[in-house]
Ligand SMILES: Nc1ncnc2c1ncn2[C@@H]1O[C@H](COP(=O)(O)OP(=O)(O)OP(=O)(O)O)[C@@H](O)[C@H]1O
């Protein structure tokens with residue numbers, strides 16, 4: 378029963394926060410080179426699911442398979458080791474560091490003198506410069522992230538996910554703070570990443586965007602998967618009705 | 625003729641440009657750079673003290689200030705590391721005092737070889753720091769509570785070891801001199817205590833600015849959850865800063881025993897608060913994440929200057945507290961950042 382093409386497979390994932398059942402028996406798989414939309418009302422459990430795959434929360438129940446092999450993702454580091462990158466809905470940037478330091482946080486480029494690991498700030502800045510330029514937005518890389526605008530912060534969070542090579546990319550509302558122009562630059566990058574072999578889960582409330590960019594769409598309602606559809610075969614109206622439970 | 629005037633003009637305008645650049649550089653240093661403000665405080669305070677009494681700026685007095693500031697500078701560096709991560713260490717003064725008693729006990733009463741004593745004393749500080757770090761990260765007792773326990777507990781340990789009395793060379797018969805009293809002495813014409821203290825400040829400043837661990841210390845203070853979710857081992861960072869704080873406090877304890885020529889359980893009283901004051905003066909907010917170690921070193925020197933000027937002028941040492949308080953308020957109002965919440 379091994380699904381050859383599934384890069385990531387979730388089986389009966391459940392998670393409770395106290396009395397709140399955030400996820401219940403969630404199962405679906407993410408295929409290779411696929412952009413999989415994940416939609417649902419507020420509090421449907423989308424972020425919780427992504428954070429479980431990213432190692433922030435551990436599920437109460439359920440299994441995660443990567444390329445057919447069962448994996449234990451117990452920390453963000455485990456996720457990184459399994460080649461999973463995430464753009465968090467709330468960015469997870471530290472306001473007192475600049476963009477390069479944030480992007481490389483935990484994975485700094487260092488020159489090692491024995492135990493002393495010296496961070497190479499200039500090299501990190503040059504690397505980030507290239508990635509950010511590709512996103513078509515100007516960001517002062519010397520400024521602390523706390524001094525950037527909301528959209529600029531989102532760009533930093535996006536650049537962080539795009540910079541590192543990965544197999545699976547989780548995007549939690551990556552365009553929520555972006556302008557129309559910035560989204561126009563961003564979407565081709567997402568598609569390019571897919572064409573380069575990355576599998577992507579894409580969470581968004583902007584349904585036209587989801588239908589446009591995704592291959593398939595998973596619809597979550599109160600912590601449960603209610604439907605998985607082909608993006609090309611669904612209208613926005615139907616999507617909304619399934620999300621709120623009218624269909 | 626005309627050419628001459630022209631070159632003169634250009635030269636003048638060049639001059640004014642470079643003049644502008646210098647003043648811009650100076651204003652940038654004091655207002656924007658992370659230790660500009662502590663330096664500014666230092667200069668202003670020095671000027672005021674010199675106006676009060678010109679003796680203040682004398683070479684001998686400056687040397688005295690630096691010597692008396694040395695243990696505090698070292699303790700404050702450890703405190704700064706802890707506060708940078710957003711925690712606090714109230715126990716440093718008790719670690720310093722109990723280390724002082726411990727090393728006097730070993731060196732004078734037990735007659736242990738000096739090198740071994742110093743290593744044991746540093747290990748003692750390391751272990752206390754490790755204990756605090758593990759309590760804070762694994763059992764999740766807040767640092768304020770944990771280190772308050774250390775503050776009281778180690779005063780007790782120092783009392784037990786010394787029997788409540790100072791341990792000095794004459795505690796044994798025949799009297800046995802302290803083997804590391806050279807620390808309180810001179811290297812050529814240079815006093816050794818400030819030499820050690822300033823070296824420690826510079827080394828830690830460099831380390832925190834340049835190392836990966838340093839970035840992680842700032843990240844932990846900036847947003848611990850974000851840092852953790854990016855794979856920073858924040859627990860390790862926290863244990864590290866407490867271990868450093870413990871070892872630095874122990875170093876200060878060794879130094880004070882050399883200086884006082886005795887180990888006493890009630891030495892270093894008030895140093896925890898003074899170290900915190902130095903950190904705040906140095907530009908590190910209580911929430912952590914901003915500021916520099918050099919700034920804190922300067923903060924410690926300013927604190928030492930306060931008690932120095934009060935002694936110089938000959939007014940009651942009680943004013944020490946009031947002057948410190950006023951300076952703290954001024955310093956505190958400088959580090960609060962616009963638009964951010966204050967807690
Ligand atoms: N750390 C937490 N502690 C307690 N409850 C939580 C926590 N995180 C999420 N929840 C709860 O789990 C449920 C799902 O939240 P989640 O953030 O996954 O929703 P979402 O689908 O991402 O919503 P949105 O579209 O608003 O981002 C909500 O009821 C929320 O209150």
Ligand SMILES: [Mg+2]
Nearest residue numbers: 423424425466
């Ligand atoms: Mg969400």
